[in-house]
Amino acid sequence: MMDERVVSEEILNAFIDGEIESEDKIEILYHLSENPRLTKRVCELIRTKERLRAAYRSATPDQESTAVSISVNQWKIGRFGYLGGVAASLLVVVLLFGRAPHAPLSEVVLSGQGAIVPTAFHQAEEQAAVRILFHLTSDNPLRMGKLLDDVQLLLDQSQQSTNKMVVEVIANSDGLDLFRSDITAYSDRIHLMSKENNNIRFVACQQTIDRIESGGTGKVHLLPVVERAGSGISQVVERQQQGWSYIQS
Amino acid sequence: MKIVQLFSKSREVRERIIDSRERLFRVAYSWCHDRHHADDLCQETIMTALEKSGQLRSEDALDGWMFRIMQNAYRKSFRRASKQVDVESLEYHMEQEPPAEADVERAEEILQVRASLAQLNESQRMIIALIDIEGMSYKDAAEALEIPIGTVMSRLARARDNLCCLLQESTESEPALKLRQRRGKQRPHLVVKN
Numbered sequence: 001m002m003d004e005r006v007v008s009e010e011i012l013n014a015f016i017d018g019e020i021e022s023e024d025k026i027e028i029l030y031h032l033s034e035n036p037r038l039t040k041r042v043c044e045l046i047r048t049k050e051r052l053r054a055a056y057r058s059a060t061p062d063q064e065s066t067a068v069s070i071s072v073n074q075w076k077i078g079r080f081g082y083l084g085g086v087a088a089s090l091l092v093v094v095l096l097f098g099r100a101p102h103a104p105l106s107e108v109v110l111s112g113q114g115a116i117v118p119t120a121f122h123q124a125e126e127q128a129a130v131r132i133l134f135h136l137t138s139d140n141p142l143r144m145g146k147l148l149d150d151v152q153l154l155l156d157q158s159q160q161s162t163n164k165m166v167v168e169v170i171a172n173s174d175g176l177d178l179f180r181s182d183i184t185a186y187s188d189r190i191h192l193m194s195k196e197n198n199n200i201r202f203v204a205c206q207q208t209i210d211r212i213e214s215g216g217t218g219k220v221h222l223l224p225v226v227e228r229a230g231s232g233i234s235q236v237v238e239r240q241q242q243g244w245s246y247i248q249s
Numbered sequence: 250m251k252i253v254q255l256f257s258k259s260r261e262v263r264e265r266i267i268d269s270r271e272r273l274f275r276v277a278y279s280w281c282h283d284r285h286h287a288d289d290l291c292q293e294t295i296m297t298a299l300e301k302s303g304q305l306r307s308e309d310a311l312d313g314w315m316f317r318i319m320q321n322a323y324r325k326s327f328r329r330a331s332k333q334v335d336v337e338s339l340e341y342h343m344e345q346e347p348p349a350e351a352d353v354e355r356a357e358e359i360l361q362v363r364a365s366l367a368q369l370n371e372s373q374r375m376i377i378a379l380i381d382i383e384g385m386s387y388k389d390a391a392e393a394l395e396i397p398i399g400t401v402m403s404r405l406a407r408a409r410d411n412l413c414c415l416l417q418e419s420t421e422s423e424p425a426l427k428l429r430q431r432r433g434k435q436r437p438h439l440v441v442k443n
Binding site for chain 1: 270271274275278279287288291358359362363366377378380381382384386387402403405406409410412413416
């Protein structure tokens with residue numbers, strides 16, 4: 001097992017950027033599962049990366065819009081920003097689904113048809129010693145393929161290991177394309193993975209779906225095996241708080 | 250046949266260069282936080298890339314090559330002009346009037362992150378923008394900035410650490426928001442005060 005001192009800041013950053021080879025990645029994952037301090041640091045880095053990405057998504061050559069503007073007099077803005085947004089999203093989930101604060105989100109995830117369903121995955125989750133979350137935000141087909149390769153590798157290893165494992169793949173933003181039945185090139189592969197393993201689940205971000213649909217491009221159609229969570233980022237944050245190991249793809 | 254293939258390949262590259270304007274702008278803006286400068290930088294990059302597209306050895310290297318052109322242009326012309334970003338001049342525009350509360354919160358979040366990024370030193374700002382905003386691999390970022398991958402890793406780690414600290418500091422401060430009319434234009438203008 002890797003020594004804590006070996007997992008430098010550079011390695012942690014490379015880990016969340018998907019720049020670590022699969023074998024080393026698994027070693028780091030096991031290490032993270034044993035070290036809450038490192039896991040917390042990974043969460044901070046991921047949150048920073050996501051916030052940065054989101055803050056410039058709307059920066060386009062055309063004016064962002066013209067009607068109302070907000071400006072900075074002091075660069076410090078305060079606590080009503082991102083964290084408040086995440087907290088608000090979580091609160092919305094609780095209010096919508098009447099969910100107890102500490103219950104796993106899997107209990108309230110909607111199926112592709114919008115109904116609340118119990119999952120075989122949830123049983124596997126309770127018995128799992130290792131829980132791994134893959135997070136996809138990119139529509140790059142190479143990244144999608146690599147993510148599925150990594151997931152398959154882990155599933156194969158878990159079958160040979162005594163340590164039970166669950167894997168969740170969550171997609172938001174541009175990464176949602178992986179789960180869109182009219183766009184994805186990986187439909188058969190995802191279907192097969194889901195059929196052959198009860199310890200994997202695919203989750204789409206409802207906020208991303210709503211944003212796409214409100215853009216006037218029509219209804220978003222997901223693969224039948226894909227479930228929905230209210231907010232992809234909230235799901236990622238919650239999973240990390242529950243001790244899940246995280247891989248950014 | 251080979252000539253036809255070469256011609257169509259060249260046309261594809263040129264189309265890709267032109268189509269990359271939005272991505273170039275996003276990164277350029279995150280480097281200088283000035284819309285006009287970012288737009289100029291983008292246009293200069295695209296013009297240079299189109300002019301020299303024949304020098305490109307492989308289509309796979311197009312992204313790294315274009316961002317290398319842009320970073321050279323940035324260092325030459327814009328760096329001297331504005332080494333320091335005027336954080337207080339940052340603005341974020343919203344469509345609705347008056348804006349919904351959720352939109353104001355989102356705008357605050359965006360400004361908080363942009364203002365924090367603007368305070369990083371230039372080299373950190375450039376690397377973190379390429380990796381996080383553009384989504385480049387370390388290899389492509391190394392090529393774009395003409396630095397070794399080891400330097401990408403160490404510089405990125407310092408940049409993210411500093412950004413984490415700046416965001417943490419800003420989150421701990423108490424804001425006071427007020428709505429005011431923008432002089433002359435009679436538009437509601439949200440000002441964030443410490």
